[in-house]
Amino acid sequence: MPAKLVCWNCGESLADQPMPISRHDQCPACYEVLHCCLMCRFYSPGKTIDCEEERAAPPVEKATANFCDFFRPVNRFDAVRSGRGEQARAQLDSLFGATNTEVSINGQSDGAPNDDALRKLDDLFDD
Structure with a gap:
């Protein structure tokens, strides 16, 4: 896991966020869900199911909270997109x-x- 985890949407530090990230956890700054595909290290747009983990059952909406057991948080903040x-x-x-x-x-x-x-x-x- 990265030393300094940040929100995928706004880039806010998640240093005070308890681990592991729960399905109900939200960013304290922008209130986006944290346990979602967009913040997972296996998320890979362009792949068949947009996920490198073949056993995962991916949700249709990648920015919504999910129950994926393969979720591994990673820094996905993109300043250009934001x-x-x-x-x-x-x-x-x-x-x-x-x-x-x-x-x-x-x-x-x-x-x-x-x-x-x-x-x-x-x-x-x-x-």
């Missing part, structure tokens, strides 16, 4: 223009750019 959300947001901002206005809980905007759009919408429907 940054895809920020990359997608940057691409959307470049396509549609970045807006720094946030909508508050009551649905009102905190900035002027949305006010202009709302005014145009009201003019369109004569409200």
